[in-house]
Amino acid sequence: MLDGIAAILRRMGARTINSIWRLGLATRFFFLTLMYSGPSFRRFHLVIKEIFSSGVLSLVIILVSGLFVGMVLGLQGYETLQTYGAEESLGVLVSLSLVRELGPVVAALLFASRAGSAITAEIGLMKATEQISALEMMAVDPIARVVAPRFWGAVISMPLLAALFSAMGIFGGYLVGVVLIGVDEGAFWSQMQAAVDFQEDILNGVIKSVVFGGVVTVIALYEGYDAPPTAEGVSRATTRTVVTSSLAVLAWDFVLTSFMFRGV
C-alpha cells in the first residue's frame, strides 16, 4: 500500500521534472532560433518558401472554416439577439467575437493541426533520414537554415490567416444575417463600425495571432527537432505538437486577453 503511494509519487515527480526540463529546453531552443535568424532575413526566399508551405497551403481550410464559423455565429447570434429585440446588433456580435477571439484562436488551432503537425513531421523525418546531420556536417547550422525560416514564415503567415478567417467569418455572418434572414444591412455595418475599434479590437487581435503563430511554431519545431528518429517517435511527436500547441494557444489567449481588455 505504502509502496504503491510511493510509486505514484515517484512517477508524478519524474513527470514534473521531465516537463520542466522540456519547457526549459524548448525556451532555450526558441532563443537559439531568434539568435540564428540572421540568414532568414538576408536570404528572404527561404522564408518565402515557408510562407508558402505554412500559409498558402493552410488557406483553404482557414477560408472555409471562417465562412462556416461566421454563418453559425450569424444564426445563433440572431436567435439570441432577437429575444431582446436587438437583432440589429448582429454585426457587432459577429465582428467582435471574430476579431477579438475566434479569428486568432480558431485560426491558430487550425494552423496547429494543419501546418504545425506538418512542420513536426517534416523536421522529424529530416532527422530520421540524417538530413539534419548532413547539414551539420556540411557546416550549415540546421537552426539557421531549417528552423528559423520556418519560424518566421509561420509568424508572418499567422496574422494574415487570422485576418482572412475573421473577414471570411464576417462575410458569413453577413450572408446569413442580412441576405438570408433580412437584418437591416445599414444597421449591420454601421453598428459594427461604431463598436469595433481599430486599436482596441483589431490591432489586439493581430497581436494575439502573431503570438499564437510563434507559440504553435516553436512547439512544432521543437517537437520535430526533439523527436526520436524512428517512425513511432515522429508520429508521437506530431500528435504531441497538435495537443500541446492547442492547449498553449488557449492558455496564452487567456493571458493576453486579460492584459488587453481589462477595464474596458
Place this chain on the structure above:
Amino acid sequence: MSDNLVEVRDLSFAYADRLVLQGVNLAARRGQVVAIMGNSGCGKTTLMRLIGGQLKPTQGQVRVDGESVGELKLRDLYRLRRRMGMLFQFGALFTDMTVYENVAFQLREHTDLPEEMVRDLVLMKLNAVGLRGAQDLMPAELSGGMARRVALARAIALDPMLIMYDEPFAGLDPISLGITGDLIRRLTDTLGLTSLVVTHDVQESLKIVDYVYFISEGVVVAQGTPKEIRASDLSYVHQFVHGEEDGPVPFHYPAPAYAEELGLRHA
C-alpha cells in the same frame, strides 16, 4: 604538417553509462583510402561522428589536419567541416530539392559564386558520378545506388580534403556495389583527397582500400594492408573475412542458459 590527415589517439567515448569506444588509436595518411571495419554496433558510426565533431570524446583526442576536433569552438569546427565531406548511409539527400539543388547546396551556402559558375561546378560533379542526366529528378525518384552517388557528388562539391563514408556498400546490388567502390577509389586518387570508409563489407572494401582497421567492442583488434588482412590468422579477422557464423563473435546475444529459460530444468 604531419603525414596523417586524421589521427585518433586513445579515444574513448561513452553514451551515458554505455562505453562504446575504449582507447582507440588509428590514423589515415593523406591520399589513402582507409577502411574501418567491424560487425554491426561496434562503434564505427560513433567513431565517424567523433571525427566529424558531432560528438565530443569522453577521453583522448581526434586530430584532423592538425586540429583537435573535440576542442574546437563551433565557428572553427564549422570552418573545418567545410573541408570535410560525409556520405551518409542512405545518402541523406534533401528530399525537398532536386538532384541539382542538392549538389549546389553547399556552393550556395558557403560561396557567393555567380549562378553560371555554380551550374558548371554542379554539372562537373554530377558528371564525375555519372548522373549528369538525372539533374532534374527528385531524390524520391532515385534508386538507392543513385541516391548515394548523388550524395557523393554533393559531398565533393566544395573539394574537401577528407571524405567519410558511412556504410557506402550497404544494401546495394552487385553492379552498384562495384560502381560505388570504384568511384571511391577514383575520386580519392583524382581529387587528391583522403577517404575514410566505415563498412562491414569486407570483400568489396578490401579491393579498394590501402589500409584496414578492425574494431570489435570498442577496441582496435587488428590492422594492416588488405594483403596482411587476407593472410591474417587472427581468429576474429578470419571469422570476419570469411563470414563464418560462429567464432569470437558469438551468434547468440548473451542470455541465460536456453534450457533454463524454457523452464526445462523443472520438467
Place this chain on the structure above:
Amino acid sequence: MKKTVLDFWVGLFVAAGLAALLFLALRVGSMSGFDAAKSYTVQAEFNNIGGLKIRAPVKSAGVVVGRVTDIRFDSTMYEAVVELRLGSEYRFPADTSAAIMTSGLLGEQYIALEAGGDEKMLSDGDKLKITQGAVVLEDLIGQFLYSKGEEGAAAPPPAESAP
C-alpha cells in the same frame, strides 16, 4: 515547385491577407476617425458617471462627434473628471452642457452635448461647466418612493378628509 510559381502564390496570399486586414480596419472597425491631429480635448466634471466607460461615444443631436478618452477621480472635489476628444470639425460654444445618457433601456451610456448660445467657442483644454451626471436607478426609485410618500403626507386619502 518552380520559384516563380511559389513567389506568385505567396504574393497573392500576402496581398489577400493585407486586404483582409484593411477590410477589418476600414469596413468593420472605424479607423477611429478622431486621430490626435484632427481633434481637440475638453474636460467635464460629473458628480456621478454611472456606467460610463472609456471609448464611449460623445453625441450631439444624436450624431457621434467624439469619444471619451479618459476617466479620473478628482480627490479634492470628489467628482469624476471625464476627458472628451472631439473631432475638430465639430465646434461648440463655450457654454455647451454635457449630460450622461443611456441609449435604449439597458444600452450603453454616452455623453450628450447640448450646444449653448455663447459667442466664444470651446478650444483645446477647456472645461464644460454645466454637466448632468448619470441617473442611477436606485436614486430614481428612491426619489420615486420619496415623492410618493410626500404626496401621501400632503394629500391624505380622500376617505379620511371627507367624512
